[in-house]
Amino acid sequence: MFELNGKVAVVTGSGSKKGIGREIALSLSKQGASVVIADMGKEGVDEVVAEIESTGGKALGVVLNVTSEESVSNLVEKTLETFGSLDILINNAGISQKVTVEDMTLEDMKRIFNVNMFGLFLITKAALKPMKEKGWGRIISLSSVSGKRGGGVFGGAHYSASKAAVLGFSKNLAREVAKDGITVNCVAPGLVNTDIWKSMPEELAQKVIDGIPMGRPGETAEIASTITFLASEEASYITGEDIDINGGSHMD
Numbered sequence: 591m592f593e594l595n596g597k598v599a600v601v602t603g604s605g606s607k608k609g610i611g612r613e614i615a616l617s618l619s620k621q622g623a624s625v626v627i628a629d630m631g632k633e634g635v636d637e638v639v640a641e642i643e644s645t646g647g648k649a650l651g652v653v654l655n656v657t658s659e660e661s662v663s664n665l666v667e668k669t670l671e672t673f674g675s676l677d678i679l680i681n682n683a684g685i686s687q688k689v690t691v692e693d694m695t696l697e698d699m700k701r702i703f704n705v706n707m708f709g710l711f712l713i714t715k716a717a718l719k720p721m722k723e724k725g726w727g728r729i730i731s732l733s734s735v736s737g738k739r740g741g742g743v744f745g746g747a748h749y750s751a752s753k754a755a756v757l758g759f760s761k762n763l764a765r766e767v768a769k770d771g772i773t774v775n776c777v778a779p780g781l782v783n784t785d786i787w788k789s790m791p792e793e794l795a796q797k798v799i800d801g802i803p804m805g806r807p808g809e810t811a812e813i814a815s816t817i818t819f820l821a822s823e824e825a826s827y828i829t830g831e832d833i834d835i836n837g838g839s840h841m842d
């Protein structure tokens with residue numbers, strides 16, 4: 591089940607040690623995919639590549655800034671040069687900022703959208719060509735519970751808006767490429783057990799937990815397993831979908 595032998599996956603923002611992207615890359619590799627680790631910092635990228643190679647997996651590290659067309663082209667070029675195809679794109683890179691709308695500047699708004707939506711657009715567009723040529727593709731993007739109901743613990747309204755934009759973009763694209771063998775889906779995690787969770791004051795952490803029916807944050811592996819399923823052949827008839835992964839804190 592969920593076998594990905596022969597598939598090539600690009601995971602953006604996958605060079606962060608405790609982040610969701612790294613876990614997604616490890617999970618896809620475990621199922622047999624060759625994985626491209628793409629992130630802003632070379633050191634983080636190299637560490638994840640070494641980790642995958644140490645388990646016998648195939649990985650390529652590329653320094654990427656999703657907001658730059660040149661950087662995105664370089665990533666696609668290197669992926670095709672090294673592995674010959676680009677079958678799976680995981681749009682995981684994202685940034686956030688805790689600020690109220692009253693205190694938010696237009697620059698704050700632009701900075702968040704530049705990465706979370708415009709960068710996602712640039713790389714998604716670039717990945718469509720190789721996917722269309724092959725007649726097979728999977729595009730899976732990280733939205734968020736805050737894109738559906740607002741009120742993220744760590745984000746502001748600009749973050750919520752960008753994650754809502756990712757949902758609309760993905761559903762539209764899913765319709766455009768449905769006959770090309772390409773599926774386009776999102777996952778919408780609630781709070782995930784990353785560094786930011788661990789650094790939260792105890793009182794606030796308890797308040798957050800009280801709002802989660804399962805009484806705990808999600809684990810990065812729980813996000814990665816859903817994404818690995820969506821990337822697989824077994825998910826071939828699912829497109830334009832967004833899957834909530836939030837311990838019951840938001841249901842729609």
Ligand SMILES: NC(=O)c1ccc[n+]([C@@H]2O[C@H](COP(=O)([O-])OP(=O)(O)OC[C@H]3O[C@@H](n4cnc5c(N)ncnc54)[C@H](O)[C@@H]3O)[C@@H](O)[C@H]2O)c1
Binds near residue numbers: 609654657682685
């Ligand atoms: N952690 C959570 O609770 C949570 C909840 C819902 C959604 N998400 C989403 O999941 C994704 C991963 O989050 P995370 O918690 O692992 O965060 P993280 O900060 O650990 O990882 C995000 C990665 O994106 C990279 N990145 C930022 N700007 C970039 C750019 N311009 N080009 C390329 N890479 C860039 C960062 O370097 C970082 O490695 C994000 O899109 C986030 O919005 C996270």
